[in-house]
Amino acid sequence: MLQIKDLHASIEGKEILKGIDLEVKKGEVHAIMGPNGSGKSTLANILAGREEYEVTSGSISYLGEDLLELDPEERAHKGIFLAFQYPVEIPGVSNVYFLRTALNEVRKSQGLEELDAAQFLKLVRKKIDLVQLDKSLLNRAVNEGFSGGEKKRNEIFQMAVLEPKLAILDETDSGLDIDALRIVANGVNSLKSKDNATIVVTHYQRLLDYIVPDVVHVLFKGKIVKSGGKELALELESKGYDWLK
Amino acid sequence: MSTEAEQLESLAQQEYKYGFVTDIEADALPPGLNEDVVRIISQKKKEPAFMLEWRLKAYKRWLKMEEPKWPKVEYPEINFQDIIYYSAPKNTPKYNSLDEVDPQLLETYNKLGIPLEEQKMLAGVAVDAVFDSVSVATTFKEKLSEMGVIFCPISEALQKYPDLVKKYLGSVVPATDNFYAALNSAVFSDGSFVYVPKGVRCPMELSTYFRINAQNTGQFERTLIVADEGSYVSYLEGCTAPQRDENQLHAAVVELVALKGAEIKYSTVQNWYPGDDEGKGGIYNFVTKRGIAHENAKISWTQVETGSAITWKYPSVILKGDNSIGEFYSVAMTNKFQQADTGTKMIHIGKNTRSNIVSKGISAGRSNNSYRGLVKIMKSAENARNFSQCDSLLIGDKCGAHTFPYIEVNNTTGRVEHEATTSKIGEDQIFYCNQRGLDTEQAVSLIVNGYCKEVFRELPMEFAVEAQKLLSISLEGSVG
Numbered sequence: 001m002l003q004i005k006d007l008h009a010s011i012e013g014k015e016i017l018k019g020i021d022l023e024v025k026k027g028e029v030h031a032i033m034g035p036n037g038s039g040k041s042t043l044a045n046i047l048a049g050r051e052e053y054e055v056t057s058g059s060i061s062y063l064g065e066d067l068l069e070l071d072p073e074e075r076a077h078k079g080i081f082l083a084f085q086y087p088v089e090i091p092g093v094s095n096v097y098f099l100r101t102a103l104n105e106v107r108k109s110q111g112l113e114e115l116d117a118a119q120f121l122k123l124v125r126k127k128i129d130l131v132q133l134d135k136s137l138l139n140r141a142v143n144e145g146f147s148g149g150e151k152k153r154n155e156i157f158q159m160a161v162l163e164p165k166l167a168i169l170d171e172t173d174s175g176l177d178i179d180a181l182r183i184v185a186n187g188v189n190s191l192k193s194k195d196n197a198t199i200v201v202t203h204y205q206r207l208l209d210y211i212v213p214d215v216v217h218v219l220f221k222g223k224i225v226k227s228g229g230k231e232l233a234l235e236l237e238s239k240g241y242d243w244l245k
Numbered sequence: 246m247s248t249e250a251e252q253l254e255s256l257a258q259q260e261y262k263y264g265f266v267t268d269i270e271a272d273a274l275p276p277g278l279n280e281d282v283v284r285i286i287s288q289k290k291k292e293p294a295f296m297l298e299w300r301l302k303a304y305k306r307w308l309k310m311e312e313p314k315w316p317k318v319e320y321p322e323i324n325f326q327d328i329i330y331y332s333a334p335k336n337t338p339k340y341n342s343l344d345e346v347d348p349q350l351l352e353t354y355n356k357l358g359i360p361l362e363e364q365k366m367l368a369g370v371a372v373d374a375v376f377d378s379v380s381v382a383t384t385f386k387e388k389l390s391e392m393g394v395i396f397c398p399i400s401e402a403l404q405k406y407p408d409l410v411k412k413y414l415g416s417v418v419p420a421t422d423n424f425y426a427a428l429n430s431a432v433f434s435d436g437s438f439v440y441v442p443k444g445v446r447c448p449m450e451l452s453t454y455f456r457i458n459a460q461n462t463g464q465f466e467r468t469l470i471v472a473d474e475g476s477y478v479s480y481l482e483g484c485t486a487p488q489r490d491e492n493q494l495h496a497a498v499v500e501l502v503a504l505k506g507a508e509i510k511y512s513t514v515q516n517w518y519p520g521d522d523e524g525k526g527g528i529y530n531f532v533t534k535r536g537i538a539h540e541n542a543k544i545s546w547t548q549v550e551t552g553s554a555i556t557w558k559y560p561s562v563i564l565k566g567d568n569s570i571g572e573f574y575s576v577a578m579t580n581k582f583q584q585a586d587t588g589t590k591m592i593h594i595g596k597n598t599r600s601n602i603v604s605k606g607i608s609a610g611r612s613n614n615s616y617r618g619l620v621k622i623m624k625s626a627e628n629a630r631n632f633s634q635c636d637s638l639l640i641g642d643k644c645g646a647h648t649f650p651y652i653e654v655n656n657t658t659g660r661v662e663h664e665a666t667t668s669k670i671g672e673d674q675i676f677y678c679n680q681r682g683l684d685t686e687q688a689v690s691l692i693v694n695g696y697c698k699e700v701f702r703e704l705p706m707e708f709a710v711e712a713q714k715l716l717s718i719s720l721e722g723s724v725g
Contacts, residue, residue, distance in 0.1 A: 092695030
């Protein structure tokens with residue numbers, strides 16, 4: 001599904017990623033761990049197409065296409081979803097309207113018919129329980145005045161509605177209490193299928209108690225220094241990152 | 246002076262001599278303004294004698310007045326002698342079919358979802374006999390007259406209800422109020438008149454739409470709305486379809502009178518031609534709008550301004566009666582080379598008067614957008630309250646936003662609150678939308694519409710939907 005080859009990237013002239021190789025297959029869950037400043041979020045943002053990051057060399061192939069040639073919205077249409085570390089507020093735009101617009105854009109690009117308000121509401125009712133999001137948040141402005149936990153749950157709710165092929169969760173666990181963490185993880189797990197894949201970017205091991213990864217990668221100073229099974233995460237938890245230096 | 250002009254001139258004098266009896270055969274007067282032009286206009290409209298006196302007084306004062314220079318707008322000097330002050334309403338269509346109309350204009354109509362037959366009327370195409378807009382308007386009128394509501398061209402009102410017009414015309418915006426109001430008073434061609442009797446709740450939104458189709462009101466429009474005690478009326482001005490006009494200068498006057506316990510809601514969507522991509526040829530819109538609210542009365546101005554090369558407009562409320570309320574909700578969007586200097590004045594005279602101002606400015610391209618607002622609390626206005634919120638949104642880095650709040654408080658019990666923000670559409674917001682599948686143009690339009698929501702929800706439902714679409718269209722090409 002996703003092949004990253006020798007990816008180098010920089011922001012404002014400073015090189016952050018220094019040769020990343022990564023392959024993600026359908027049905028897999030990959031965790032990317034690493035200390036602050038190792039380049040985890042940079043990688044997540046590059047996959048989503050954020051312009052501030054400049055890819056200096058290397059390639060990314062997604063479903064057989066050159067991902068770097070696609071605009072961010074085209075990537076979204078083709079099933080890439082980024083759950084933001086810091087979800088953005090859009091004052092005055094209702095959450096439910098925003099999400100319907102988003103879903104219909106994706107559907108349009110796939111030649112599917114757009115959903116009207118009633119059809120969409122039916123879908124929303126089905127999905128909202130998945131993340132136990134308070135229904136009153138649907139008609140509030142996108143993320144405006146949401147608590148940290150509500151914002152993160154809202155991201156997973158959007159993911160549930162948009163049903164991406166490749167979901168990238170950028171530090172979705174940060175700022176969540178243990179109950180919220182469990183709810184978010186349950187949401188992610190129930191969306192898992194043999195046709196989609198998930199990349200979980202995280203700082204701590206605790207999310208991986210709930211979302212069990214197939215592969216764990218350690219990102220350090222812009223390079224993947226170690227990959228392994230889920231037990232690698234536990235090892236990191238007990239030993240820290242220092243032993244990998 | 247051309248011979249034709251000379252003929253007209255002599256004809257005009259001749260008519261004066263014979264007491265305004267004969268009709269002038271010419272369709273339009275030659276350019277220029279003098280006392281005779283004022284007389285001819287009044288005579289053409291078959292106005293009662295007091296109107297001519299009123300117009301002449303305004304004209305004489307206008308001669309002594311100077312064009313205001315304080316607005317933050319720039320434009321080449323207007324030669325008021327180059328303007329044609331009267332031309333007969335043209336009933337002949339400009340085009341025979343839609344095929345002859347500028348395709349760009351039609352595209353915009355389609356984006357706005359305007360039905361085909363209405364497109365024809367707007368573009369000046371001959372309308373099919375089958376589509377009977379007249380009958381729609383007639384049904385509408387019958388229903389209103391059952392309730393005693395008068396809604397007609399002001400020229401008609403001057404003939405049918407001269408006493409009513411005489412009583413209120415100029416009572417809120419005196420003929421000599423300002424340069425453009427004086428000019429309008431002297432030469433106004435037509436406009437709307439509304440009277441809602443005591444205790445009547447006008448059963449429908451009154452819209453100029455119905456009337457404008459029948460008659461081109463021209464560049465000096467005059468509107469007078471009187472809501473008698475305890476009545477209610479909602480009035481919609483303009484339409485979202487782009488309006489082109491050969492006249493570059495527009496100087497309208499709108500007066501609202503809300504008597505004891507009455508409520509007037511006045512909504513405007515202004516989409517005059519803003520000029521080409523270099524900013525040439527757009528309309529100059531210099532408008533005076535003011536309402537007077539008597540005891541327990543309420544006046545709300547809601548405006549969405551997207552058109553015109555220059556907008557100069559300050560819908561105001563004089564809160565004369567105790568417990569009266571004034572509201573101003575505004576979205577002013579400028580793009581390309583447009584300039585807008587707009588805002589409101591709230592004059593608190595009565596006790597316990599309240600005013601609320603929400604102004605949302607959006608600047609894109611190389612445009613300039615200024616909010617100018619005055620809140621004045623007079624000595625007599627015990628416990629007056631005002632809340633103002635003025636937000637500016639910038640798109641790109643070549644545009645400007647300016648806020649000029651003026652506050653005068655002469656009573657210590659008064660409370661005035663003012664909040665102002667300036668923001669830019671964040672890259673973060675756009676990327677967030679992009680990542681969810683919206684392209685950048687859609688993202689900007691969504692963000693801007695969200696930003697304007699507080700104002701849009703004050704508009705009548707259908708108008709609000711149209712205004713949203715209009716804003717999206719006005720934003721097109723504003724992001725690179």
